[in-house]
Amino acid sequence: MEDQSHLFEEFWGTSTSTLDNLGSTGLGLPISKQLVEMMRGSIxxxxxxxxxxxxxxxIPLDSPSVETVKLEKARSSRIKQIAPYKDLPILRGRILIAEDNPANQLIGQTMLERMGLQVDVVANGREAVAAVRSIPYDLVLxxxxxPEMDGIEATGAIRKLPGESSGIQIVAMTALAMPGDKERFLSQGMDGYISKPIMREELHACIASVLEDLERPPSTITSDNDTNPADTNTSIIDTEILSTLTRDVGTELLPKIIDKYLSEIPVRVNAITAAADSNDCALIAKEAHPLKSSSAYMGxxxxxxxxxxxxxxxxxxxxxxxKQxxxxxxxxxxxxxxxxTRAKASETK
Incomplete structure (x- = not known):
C-alpha cells in the first residue's frame, strides 16, 4: 500500500516482488496529474x-452559453447539409455544370456534391469551352x-478541340422540352439529354452510366423524363417536386434557394412585360426560357x-x-x- 503514494511520480516502479503485477507508472499518470492541476482540478x-x-x-467547468449551443447546432446543420445521400451509391468523378441561373447552379452543385462528385460551375457556353480545354472532366451537364454562347454552340466548339477533350461526354439540360428537342440535341453532338426539373435518382443514373462506360451509345444515358407542356396538368406549386427538392438539397439550404429564385423572377417578369409592350418577340423568348427553367426546378x-x-x-x-x-x-x-414564402416559413420553424 505504501507504493501507492508514488503512483503520480515520473518513472516510478514498484518493488521487485510486485513488478510483474503492477509494472511502473511511466509518464501517463504524472502528465494526467499536471493537466488536471493546470485546469484547477484534482485527481x-x-x-x-x-x-x-x-x-x-x-475539474471546474462553466455551463455552455447560448452562443455555444447555437454554434454547435450550426455545425450540426452544416454536417447534415453536405452529408452524402444514404440511399444512393457514392460516385467518384469530376463534373462541369454549365448553367446561367444562380438558383439552378446551387441546386445542381449541391445534388452532385452529395453524390460524392467534384463539381465546377460556369455560367455560359464560352466559359464551358475554356474549362473543358484546361481540365479533364468526366462529364459536362x-x-x-x-448568354454569350448557348449549349449547342458550346458543344460544337468542344467537339473541335484538339486531343481527348473533344470526346468528352456532354448531356443536355433543358426545362419542359419542346417536341423534337431531344433529337436536335443529339444531332448537334450531345451524348444524352435530361429534362428539368432533374430528379436526383435520374441524375445519379445518368452520371453513373457515363462513369461506368464512357463508350456507351447516347441512348443509354438519355432521360425518359420528357415533358410535353400541352399534356401537363398545371397548378401553381407542384408540392411533390418541391418536397423532392427539399429532400435532395436539405431543409437548411431550401430557404436560400427560394430566396435566390424569388429575387430573380421579378427581373424576368418585368423584362418580358416590357418586351411585349415593344413587340420584341426574340427578347420574350430569351427571357422566358430561364424563367421556365428555374420555375420548373422550384415546382x-x-x-x-x-x-x-x-x-x-x-x-x-x-x-x-x-399579348394574351x-x-x-x-x-x-x-x-x-x-x-x-409559406413553404419557406414552414421549413424554418
Missing part, C-alpha cells in the same frame, strides 16, 4: 488488493439556353408553363398569343411568391 484513485483500481479527476409549374407558352409564342413570332398570355404573368408570379 486521485481508489484501490483494493485483488479487486482493482478506480482513477478519477474533477450543359444547359441549352445561356412552380404554373409559372413554368406560362413561361413555356410565352417562349414558344416568341419563337413563332405570335404577337397575339403573347403576358397579362397573366404578374398575378401568377404574386401567387407563386406567396406559396413559396
Amino acid at each position: 486521485g484513485f481508489e484501490s483494493e488488493p485483488e479487486r482493482g483500481s478506480i482513477f478519477w479527476f474533477e 450543359m444547359d441549352i439556353n445561356m 412552380a409549374m404554373g409559372l413554368a408553363e406560362l413561361a413555356s407558352t410565352l417562349e414558344q409564342a416568341g419563337l413563332e413570332l405570335n404577337l397575339e398569343k403573347i 398570355e403576358v397579362l397573366h404573368l404578374p398575378g401568377l408570379f404574386e401567387q407563386t411568391r406567396e406559396e413559396l
Whole structure:
C-alpha cells in the first residue's frame, strides 16, 4: 500500500516482488496529474488488493452559453447539409455544370456534391469551352439556353478541340422540352439529354452510366423524363417536386434557394412585360426560357408553363398569343411568391 503514494511520480516502479503485477507508472499518470492541476482540478484513485483500481479527476467547468449551443447546432446543420445521400451509391468523378441561373447552379452543385462528385460551375457556353480545354472532366451537364454562347454552340466548339477533350461526354439540360428537342440535341453532338426539373435518382443514373462506360451509345444515358407542356396538368406549386427538392438539397439550404429564385423572377417578369409592350418577340423568348427553367426546378409549374407558352409564342413570332398570355404573368408570379414564402416559413420553424 505504501507504493501507492508514488503512483503520480515520473518513472516510478514498484518493488521487485510486485513488478510483474503492477509494472511502473511511466509518464501517463504524472502528465494526467499536471493537466488536471493546470485546469484547477484534482485527481486521485481508489484501490483494493485483488479487486482493482478506480482513477478519477474533477475539474471546474462553466455551463455552455447560448452562443455555444447555437454554434454547435450550426455545425450540426452544416454536417447534415453536405452529408452524402444514404440511399444512393457514392460516385467518384469530376463534373462541369454549365448553367446561367444562380438558383439552378446551387441546386445542381449541391445534388452532385452529395453524390460524392467534384463539381465546377460556369455560367455560359464560352466559359464551358475554356474549362473543358484546361481540365479533364468526366462529364459536362450543359444547359441549352445561356448568354454569350448557348449549349449547342458550346458543344460544337468542344467537339473541335484538339486531343481527348473533344470526346468528352456532354448531356443536355433543358426545362419542359419542346417536341423534337431531344433529337436536335443529339444531332448537334450531345451524348444524352435530361429534362428539368432533374430528379436526383435520374441524375445519379445518368452520371453513373457515363462513369461506368464512357463508350456507351447516347441512348443509354438519355432521360425518359420528357415533358410535353400541352399534356401537363398545371397548378401553381407542384408540392411533390418541391418536397423532392427539399429532400435532395436539405431543409437548411431550401430557404436560400427560394430566396435566390424569388429575387430573380421579378427581373424576368418585368423584362418580358416590357418586351411585349415593344413587340420584341426574340427578347420574350430569351427571357422566358430561364424563367421556365428555374420555375420548373422550384415546382412552380404554373409559372413554368406560362413561361413555356410565352417562349414558344416568341419563337413563332405570335404577337397575339403573347399579348394574351403576358397579362397573366404578374398575378401568377404574386401567387407563386406567396406559396413559396409559406413553404419557406414552414421549413424554418
